[in-house]
Amino acid sequence: MNILLTGFEPFGGEAINPSWEVARALNDQVIAGATVHARCLPTTFGGAPQALADALSIVRPGLVIALGMASGRSEISIERVAVNLIDARIADNANERPQDLPVRDEAPAAYFSTLPIKAMRDALRAAGHPAGLSLSAGAFVCNQVFFELQHQLVGRGIPSGFIHVPALPEQAARVQPTVPSMGLAAQIDAIRLALAVALDGGESLARTLPDEGAPTS
Numbered sequence: 461m462n463i464l465l466t467g468f469e470p471f472g473g474e475a476i477n478p479s480w481e482v483a484r485a486l487n488d489q490v491i492a493g494a495t496v497h498a499r500c501l502p503t504t505f506g507g508a509p510q511a512l513a514d515a516l517s518i519v520r521p522g523l524v525i526a527l528g529m530a531s532g533r534s535e536i537s538i539e540r541v542a543v544n545l546i547d548a549r550i551a552d553n554a555n556e557r558p559q560d561l562p563v564r565d566e567a568p569a570a571y572f573s574t575l576p577i578k579a580m581r582d583a584l585r586a587a588g589h590p591a592g593l594s595l596s597a598g599a600f601v602c603n604q605v606f607f608e609l610q611h612q613l614v615g616r617g618i619p620s621g622f623i624h625v626p627a628l629p630e631q632a633a634r635v636q637p638t639v640p641s642m643g644l645a646a647q648i649d650a651i652r653l654a655l656a657v658a659l660d661g662g663e664s665l666a667r668t669l670p671d672e673g674a675p676t677s
């Protein structure tokens with residue numbers, strides 16, 4: 461079984477995006493018998509949906525988690541809902557700033573994550589990772605990709621959803637006042653565990669973790 465794990469290229473003037481650093485660190489890892497395929501999506505409204513569609517058709521995943529960075533969040537943020545709205549607060553990497561538009565015409569107002577989000581949150585917390593559920597993935601490219609992901613997979617029975625990760629310490633250190641941050645190693649451990657729980661449908665951690673090296677922190 462293949463897992464598609466996406467991250468984003470840096471945006472908003474940053475030189476690094478932890479979402480891609482986490483995804484690329486997990487690329488080719490085998491988790492509970494499933495292989496992680498990492499893909500980096502462009503942080504552009506014009507390019508991200510097609511890049512996602514291409515990744516889905518090449519990887520043919522049985523599980524998809526898209527990652528993005530949310531500066532200012534203090535925990536691993538498991539998103540519950542994607543909304544059919546684009547309202548960019550800043551310019552994307554193509555210098556576009558679309559506002560008050562639907563992600564897709566003639567699509568529902570929102571889609572829910574189809575991941576076992578509460579089991580994921582509980583497992584992350586039990587393993588010592590700050591984690592929570594979020595009711596908004598924003599209205600920028602991350603929400604667009606989350607909405608596209610749920611739309612493209614509707615009715616396919618493939619669990620999919622979105623997780624926002626905090627800024628890295630080195631990013632937080634450059635902002636005054638500083639924003640919350642989480643080190644890359646902890647983010648990687650947390651997302652590896654999130655994938656294991658998602659694969660398992662959240663039923664039994666004991667069955668999925670032993671061979672794959674549960675996070676030690």
Ligand code: PCA
Binds near residue numbers: 477479597
């Ligand atoms: N975060 C942005 C887009 C890319 C990313 O990593 C967002 O939250 O929309």
